[in-house]
Amino acid sequence: MRLNEHPILGTFEKGDLVTFEFDGKAMEGYEGEPIAVALRAAGVMTHRHTMKNNTPRGIFCAIGRCTDCVMIVDNKPNIRTCVTPLVAGMKVQTQYGVTADADAKA
């Protein structure tokens, strides 16, 4: 998914390759890029499940407006992953409603 070379933009400047945690699994991404980009590169499409209907949501606007991509980051819910930079060691969790518990009922 990552572009190594682009016909107009050349190569992309990235931070250090770091490890973070996604739903308990170790995952790699570049420090400073949006969390959502690191997830997309790793093939993760679902960021959260809605509270009422439990339907999946992922990146939609990618500029921090729509809130479809919010997740639990370092135990804090509703973090817009498309505009939040990745930091080494971050703990990222799929959000169900407003919790990390898939079985929780709102």
Added chain:
Amino acid sequence: MKRYELIVIGAGPAGLSAAIEAARAGMQTIVFDENAKPGGQLFKQIHKFFGSKEHKAKIRGYDIGDDLLREAEALGVKVVLNATVVGIYEGKEITVMIGDGITHYKGDAVIVATGASENMVTFPGWTLPGVIGAGAAQTMMNLHGIKPGHRVLMLGTGNVGLVVSYQLLQAGCEVVCLVDAAKRVGGYGVHASKVTRTGVPFYLGHTIKAIEGDGKVEKVTIAALDDTWAFIEGSDMTFEVDTVCLAVGLSPMSQLTKTAGCDMMANVPVTNGYGETSVPGIYAAGDVSGIEEASSAMIEGRIAGADAAYQAGYLTEVAFKTIVEANEASLDQLRQGMFGPDERGKVQTTTDEGIALSTTLLEKGYLAENEIGYFPGVETRQKGIYPVIECTQNIPCNPCQDACVKGCISIGDKITSLPVVGENIDCTGCGLCVASCSGQSIFLIEEKAEENIAYVSMPYEFLPLPERGDRGLALNRSGEVVCETEIIKLRSSKAMDKTNILTIKVPLDMAMKARFFKPLTEGGAKNA
């Protein structure tokens, strides 16, 4: 509470331009932007801009963004990032959220330049992961260097849909088709043509019926619409895709002007000729005051910034009027032509020159071969090498005229006029016109009748770059394969700014047909 003479909300093209103009006059100026980086959408815009020199035509969006940032910095404009303005109150007081805290600021004048957000449309499956805004695709590819998906369907053929489709191709994605409920392509014909000639079909008068997939987009079904916008039975077409991009228009992000009590017309603040709203000292500039594009947003910003400086006593009346007159003239040029604000919603049939508009371009996204000869940029069967300019709509753009040092191309003072190629011209084949054309609509033709071949040179902005001697297929304007071909040469230079010029050899009768090169082995391996 901190006080500034001018507070600008939004560090995009309008906001930065406003801040630059005001700071140049001496105003103490601060800009707030909610993003981590300034520049608004400019750094995602990798295509060359239209307009004339003063509108920064033929310069790519991100370079314009860099210029604006440098200028703002040199003038001492303070830009605060990751700072979301959440409220605007009486007395031009604003609240700004930085981190988890709120800070109060007060401005003598406030310029709201918050831009626009993308519209969406709903249909079964629209919330599935993999359905994204076209702007999201642009952000992922051009800012963060990641493909939004491998196989993409684009809904919408306005300029955003067309430009982003081309950018998806540049990033190595496959675009399966463009779909639009309207019966005519909404954006510039030249933007459509550079997508169609690569072989991407357009389905006008169609829209998405449903998207299906297990937890993510897997397939999308489109269908044709009748005159009552109902689906025509039996017209369904299904495509396997992993991504659906929505490019269905933009809406001004005018919430701040509304809460400030500015008079609104629909969701747009009413402004006077200088961008000032009904609340004295509060201005709106750029897309928030009506959707246009970055070039006009920059001019609106400059006018608003100058007015704020004038009202604060930093500009004399004469200096202010000089700035405004120059900018108004420049803005007026951009608003001319068949896509200008006055022409919206009108069905046009001829160009300003009285030539019938290409209906295949409007309905299918490419020029039909029998229509091309009617346009003044096409003067075929000349001796030696000559340019063929397939520019057939009145849009504000004239870099080709300046690019040719031999004076082979003329547009005149009205920048929306169609370019004219003279007879018996002195073309040297330098290719600068090809590279300068923001619409990529200029080709160089050299007919070699004695050998029964022709050389066709075309703009080429894809990877991997072919090399001399490579063999491939020549595609026509609609993207159909017309013949086999061989690369004769590939030229790139700093002046061409990443628009490479590819020269291919084709049979003589293909000189006016061959318009794109497709390598025999599918490219894009570098970005698998």
